[in-house]
Amino acid sequence: MPTTVPLNWYLILSAILFGLGIAGFIFRRNIITVFMSIELMLNAVNLSFISFSYQLRQVDGHIFSFFVMVVAAAEAAVGLAIILTVFKNRATLAIDDVSSMKN
Amino acid sequence: MEFIIISLVKAALVAAVLLTLAAYLVWIERKVLAHIQLRVGPYRVGPNGLLQPLADLVKLVTKEGVMPAQVNRFYYLLAPFLAVALALVSISVIPFGTEIEVFGIKTYMGLADVNIGLLVILAISAVSVYAIALGGWASNNKYALLGGLRSAAQMISYELPMSLAIASPLLLANTLSLREVAEAQAGFYFGFLPRWHIFQMPMPQLIAFAVFLVAGFAETNRVPFDLPEAENELVAGFHTEYSSTCFAAFFTAEYVNMVTISALATHLFLGGWNPIVPEPVAGLVPVFLFLAAAAALFFHGLNSVSTRPWDKYSFPVVGVVALGLAGIFALAFLPLPGPLASIAAALHPLFWFCAKVGVILFLFIWVRGTLPRFRFDQLMKFAWTFLFPVAIVQLLATALMVALVK
Amino acid sequence: MDAILFLLFAAIAVACGINLVVQTHPISSALSLIGVMASLAVLYLLLGAEFMAAAQMIVYAGAIMVLFVFTIMLLNAGAEHKKGRSVIARLLGVPALIGFLGLVSFLIQSLLPRSEEVRFGAFTGGTAQAIGKKLFTGYLLPFEVTSVLILVAILGAVVLARKEI
The missing domain is CATH 1.20.120.1200 (NADH-ubiquinone/plastoquinone oxidoreductase chain 6, subunit NuoJ)
Incomplete structure (x- = not known):
């Protein structure tokens, strides 16, 4: 049993989480869940930023993921406000039903 | 290996003390509230109702745990577990005193000396909102859901002024470790004014302390901010449907959170374990305090009211305990052999820490007995239009003063 | 471990x-x-x-x-x-x-x-110290820009969440 793991494993974990985020983004039909899948992708990216920061012994990766967090917060505020408005106007959260641009 | 054993022993000790304290805090609260309202309070179970917490515990544990129909079992049971687990975890980064040496083992009084201790506490208090929100949602009850929603909104709103209020003493101490924050407040101005953060130059933190306390009341869902469980509008808020052990878990979590907030306030603003008066006098304070308590207890025990027959016996017994405590604190002045002397010396920081925490806990109860509950819109308005700007201005002023002076 | x-x-x-x-x-x-x-x-x-x-x-x-x-x-x-x-x-x-x-x-x-x-x-x-130092020296402009971004997001959320839209 090795006592440590290589840094690559962190990157692979990040890739797996990113892939799961994509899958959720594509498969789910609830706006809020789709939104959460995006957050999952952002988290996966943060993990790889911090792993690279460890590899390079520099703090810049932390700063980047800090900015990602800030952007995610702004995105959540606006996105959830949009979702609230959509729900108020259409009383649904399914993205398939929000298709007035189509026809 | 030694580290693990010491940590386990310390964790068991802290958990035992903390849970007992939480149980007796309920008793103290009921007694103090009763005396504020000119009642007697719990009086039947044991002398002066001292066994009331035990009776409450037996009652809560042996009652049937009712689960409402059509609730999600997993989330319904997860919520109280989460509440009590998070409440207990956050105490682990709070130091209780300076280093202590017992039988040749040097150890630090506190479970973990983390260099980001404050951030850990903030993180845990940020997550603990889920316990209440989830409990309210999982109960499948409109009152519980309203309580959960209120709690989520309230805790998010008050987290901001609280964080800002925490930030300004950190500017003075220049560290995130609670131990170093406490150590930065040792010493006295002019030989009598303690260098606690609420008095510390260049910017006394009185406003930050007030903001922190108000936000702390809101974070722990205590009166006057107990909107999540406002019993005259929402039955019992988020724990309407909870009974038996689950209810006990929420209840314990609330009181443990109170202790955590009080300990945090003590460390950040009231100087941690540093005494309020300079050293030769500081050592005598606990001795004389306990002696005075013993004298008062003996006096009231001898002249007890005839309608309260227990007082004749219970007061002198507690008085003897107080005498014993006074004797223990007096030991520090005697020439003692090695291990005993270090324990006696370590008791004094612990006394000061516990005394300050106790004062703030009493304040919690006092406020509950005095102030009426806010309305929800008043609560939000208060947080965003008053507390938040005040906290920001006070943080900017502190930053400016620190930048000018240091 | x-x-x-x-x-x-x-x-x-x-x-x-x-x-x-x-x-x-x-x-x-x-x-x-x-x-x-x-x-x-x-x-x-x-x-x-x-x-x-x-x-x-x-x-x-x-x-x-x-x-x-x-x-x-x-x-x-x-x-x-x-x-x-x-x-x-x-x-x-x-x-x-x-x-x-x-x-x-x-x-x-x-x-x-x-x-x-x-x-x-x-x-x-x-550590918080290292990140703070980097954030307020090397990355000061992005930091200020994100604060503007947050402000815009707040305004957007307030406008969107208003009753009449």
């Missing part, structure tokens, strides 16, 4: 991630996402990013996800209804995902130089 911690929390993160995708009720998804975030915070600690671990819990799990949970509760969103999905998508989706992940893993393993072992404590530059 490092390996055990990594494997444990990576497993929790992946399990919670899968749970996020397969659960139909938004609350379950949200709680799974919180689980992912908490286990990622532990991994950040292992990588020496103590401040980011705390920020992850405070900002992501403590603020953003509370907003999500709050919205889900406020809208009382129920479980998602199954709609007729494309058969091809259903058949190809999971194999495509696994193939994509395999490809990425292979690329990481083969293209990147042999990376070092992660040891807790080998990198201690992630």
